[in-house]
């Protein structure tokens with residue numbers, strides 16, 4: 001597949017002053033190095049949820065009233081996907097200039113929950129299909145005066161491809 005070709009060269013060059021600290025656009029939802037989603041898990045029944053939030057357990061039949069942070073698996077398969085052609089309105093940050101991007105709902109391999117996320121730049125909805133293996137990555141969402149703001153993103157997992 002040729003979706004990686006030209007990814008870097010397609011980026012507009014930025015003035016050196018634009019480079020700064022790389023930080024998550026949302027605090028506490030994921031780590032950057034290595035890319036890892038932070039969810040919560042019910043110690044009573046093992047049910048997981050993302051994004052992280054305070055208890056009680058999302059399973060109404062479970063007595064668990066406290067959720068603990070947990071690192072979620074960084075692999076899964078495409079459960080559903082779409083493509084966004086409209087820049088989000090302020091105050092939500094968007095790439096400038098805006099380019100359409102794919103969004104994938106990925107079912108995590110171990111937890112079985114579905115996590116929505118942007119798909120890495122250069123991979124469009126036409127490149128995806130239900131069941132496609134995906135791995136977690138981190139990508140620059142936008143750059144402001146404080147540096148790069150990062151967001152988790154799904155990338156086709158080619159490491160196990162035949």
Ligand SMILES: [Zn+2]
Pocket residue numbers: 042043044045046047057058059062063064
């Ligand atoms: Zn529970």
